[in-house]
Amino acid sequence: MVRIGIVCCVWLLGVFNGAMAETPAERGDYLVNTIMACGNCHSPRDASGKTIAEKAFSGGLTFNTPAFVATAPNITPDIETGIGSWSDAEIERALVEGMRPDHGDFAGVPLAAIMPANFYKALLPDDLDAVVAYLRTIKPVRNEVTAPVYKAPVHRDPYPAAETGFSKTMFADPVGRGAYLVTIGHCMECHTAWSRGVSDFKTGLGRGGRVFPAPDGTPGATAANITSDSTSGIGAWSDAEIGRAVAHGVARDGHALRPPMAYTYYAALKPSDLADIIAYLRTVPPLQ
Ligand code: HEC
Ligand code: HEC
Incomplete structure (x- = not known):
């Protein structure tokens, strides 16, 4: 009986690893x-x-x-x-x-x-x-x-988190995993205060304000403040509201968000990755 139990366990582990790999x-x-x-x-x-x-x-x-x-x-x-x-x-x-x-x-x-x-x-x-x-x-x-x-x-603004780098040990924490995803998703490229082609990652991280051209060339959407500030940013939003904005392009009041953010790509994020992104956004220092 014990033997069957062990064999079953080993077999199940094999299946599990196969599914995960x-x-x-x-x-x-x-x-x-x-x-x-x-x-x-x-x-x-x-x-x-x-x-x-x-x-x-x-x-x-x-x-x-x-x-x-x-x-x-x-x-x-x-x-x-x-x-x-x-x-x-x-x-x-x-x-x-x-x-x-x-x-x-x-x-x-x-x-x-x-x-x-x-x-x-x-x-x-x-x-x-x-x-x-x-x-x-x-x-x-x-x-x-x-x-x-x-x-x-060519001028590229060094992004502090990318300069410091990441290691798998940082991924034990949802905030560390989320910081990595937000970095490789270059979210803060669009969402950081920006003037004359230079991003202010030091004092304007997540503050938004950058205006993007609409597909017809006219001024389009302004990148939102995604810091944890409870009035100007998303500090007062629920996780579900933030997730819906990122992965479905729906604003807090229900209207459709505009390009160039890649909502249709983010729609295919694993729920756990989306949750980690939200966990990290909650730690972005508040800015008005
Ligand atoms: C914000 C828009 C943007 C995103 C996102 C982007 N790229 Fe690019 N990429 C460009 C542009 C524009 C160029 C060409 C720049 C130039 O000609 O100086 C380029 C150049 C390249 C090149 C060089 C190709 C060549 O023939 O010179 C490669 C390879 C590349 N990108 C791969 C990728 C991959 C892979 C991803 C996603 C992980 C990616 N890019 C994401 C805009 C983007
Ligand atoms: C290419 C630029 C760009 C990138 C990259 C980008 N965004 Fe956005 N994002 C925008 C713009 C512009 C808006 C506002 C759209 C509108 O108002 O119609 C926006 C809106 C949002 C909103 C809604 C905020 C509000 O107040 O309505 C959230 C949340 C958000 N982005 C988070 C993210 C996250 C997280 C990432 C990375 C996974 C990301 N964004 C990547 C440009 C970008």
């Missing part, structure tokens, strides 16, 4: 298509603004700023027009340093700061490998995007 490509798929929302910039859209699934990651939005005009390139494995000829190390360098490889067009020229490498710098080595493993599995699509034009030297 996630391949690097599966982990990368989850990161890229939820919290990191690469397709929000890198995938083409139809006239209604919906991502064109069969051309996913083949080149997306064009950003026209005083410092550069750059289109999010084709990051499918197409050899000629995508990143199929790049080594894993070259792709990783683009992600965490914002540097192009030393071959091809624009060899050695840094990527425009809109590519959030200052946040992706925080990626744990396993997650960085996982993102690359997933990118290798994407269907190659042939599509050449317009070359960038640079008008000023």
